[in-house]
Amino acid sequence: MKKFIKTDGWVKIPVQIKAYPLQTVYSAGYVFMDRAYIYLDLDARDKVAVWLKPKAKADLDTLAMEFCQELLSYAHYFASLKVNAESTKLLLQRALFSAAPSLVKEAEEKEIQDLIKELEQEEEKEKRKPVKKGKK
Amino acid sequence: MTTPFLKKDKTGICLKLHTALYGQAAVDQFRSTYGDGLTIVRRGTYWILSFADAVEADILDSLESFLVLSRNK
Numbered sequence: 001m002k003k004f005i006k007t008d009g010w011v012k013i014p015v016q017i018k019a020y021p022l023q024t025v026y027s028a029g030y031v032f033m034d035r036a037y038i039y040l041d042l043d044a045r046d047k048v049a050v051w052l053k054p055k056a057k058a059d060l061d062t063l064a065m066e067f068c069q070e071l072l073s074y075a076h077y078f079a080s081l082k083v084n085a086e087s088t089k090l091l092l093q094r095a096l097f098s099a100a101p102s103l104v105k106e107a108e109e110k111e112i113q114d115l116i117k118e119l120e121q122e123e124e125k126e127k128r129k130p131v132k133k134g135k136k
Numbered sequence: 137m138t139t140p141f142l143k144k145d146k147t148g149i150c151l152k153l154h155t156a157l158y159g160q161a162a163v164d165q166f167r168s169t170y171g172d173g174l175t176i177v178r179r180g181t182y183w184i185l186s187f188a189d190a191v192e193a194d195i196l197d198s199l200e201s202f203l204v205l206s207r208n209k
Contacts, residue, residue, distance in 0.1 A: 008139050022157075029203050037196040038203055039141055042154045042181070051139070053196070 011060035013050040028070040
């Protein structure tokens with residue numbers, strides 16, 4: 001197993017941004033805030049170096065491995081959030097509409113108004129286009 | 137202190153922050169906290185922060201608050 005780089009009470013965890021986006025790193029870091037100081041650095045292209053320094057006495061390797069677990073956990077959370085975004089939106093809309101049916105009518109009216117506005121804008125654009133002269 | 141980003145010498149503590157990860161907001165936050173006791177220079181893709189009179193733990197605490205801001209964006 002590859003060991004983590006350690007220096008002066010700090011442990012370095014290299015993180016691939018393609019696998020774990022920055023938002024995931026921030027969230028995992030936030031969880032560790034009560035246990036360790038956190039410093040972020042850009043290691044190489046597409047790689048962020050997360051440096052941790054425990055606030056109380058702790059094993060650096062264990063701390064680093066726990067951080068990796070947290071990264072995976074948040075990566076899964078954000079991935080699920082993205083996958084389920086459309087379903088969540090639909091469920092919320094349905095719940096909202098069943099609680100207040102008048103909202104459905106309002107939403108439909110707004111959609112119709114938007115469509116009319118769009119059509120009018122297109123018509124206006126057509127009118128502004130210069131008429132091409134035919135060849136003699 | 138012998139970390140690549142945090143160094144201590146006779147004049148004080150020096151901290152290196154990558155501009156891609158710590159933007160202007162983070163630097164401004166440090167400036168408002170430390171005022172005249174802090175010198176900020178931009179060298180390539182890094183901010184170099186020189187603290188004349190500060191404690192390492194306090195500096196690292198300030199870094200934490202930036203992490204909170206970034207997470208809540």
